[in-house]
Amino acid sequence: MDIIFDELIDSYLATNVGMAKNFLSKALSAHLADNISALYADDLLLSAGTGNDLLVNHNKLIRSDKIYWLDRVHNNSYENDFFDLMDRFVTHLNSTCYAGITSYEFHYSLYEKGSFYKRHLDNFKQNGTRAFSMIMYLNSEVDGGELRIYQGSEWRDITPNAGKSVFFKSNELEHEVLVTHLSRMSVTGWLKIAK
DSSP, X not given: OHHHHHXXXXXXXXXXXXXXTTSSOHHHHHHHHHHHHHHHHTTOOEEOOEEETTEXXXXXTXXXXXXXXXXXXXXXXXXXXXXXXXXXXXXXXXXXXXXXXXXXXXXXXXXXXTOOEXXXXXXXXXXXOEEEEEEEEOOSSOSBXXXXXXXXXXXXXXXXXXXXXXXXXXXXXXXXXXXXXXXXXXXXXXXXXXX
């Protein structure tokens, strides 16, 4: 895994947007996608909002995805496999780049057909603990739903293919999710520092 971790880190250092095509194995991607489908079928996904715990805004004109927070207390073997992978990545990132990551948080994200998330920045003004944003895609089929990342007056679109991970500074790059024409699934979250 160190080679894939280095691919993500090195591409970040080169372009401010890290990308690794096989950060998640095909098997783990499929199992996590199955988890999202089961949660969706049981109506356990919640409408996502913007803001933090103290002030959440549920404006469907800005963001229309559904989420479910991952947690080891769920005792789901595939979520725990994902957390084990993230523990390994954080250890590697801290030891090679002295990033100072002390924790993380991740949620499943489902964009139903026609869903999107307008241009935004991931860091809260009142709380700067989010150091890096990470997205791991789970879709075997893709139609729309690209991640558009803005860098100055330019942008780049990233296709949400299964296994791919994207990594960037939470307080630096505005981004959006373009309208999807098929359900788009991912695990999305943040590597955090102490404040």
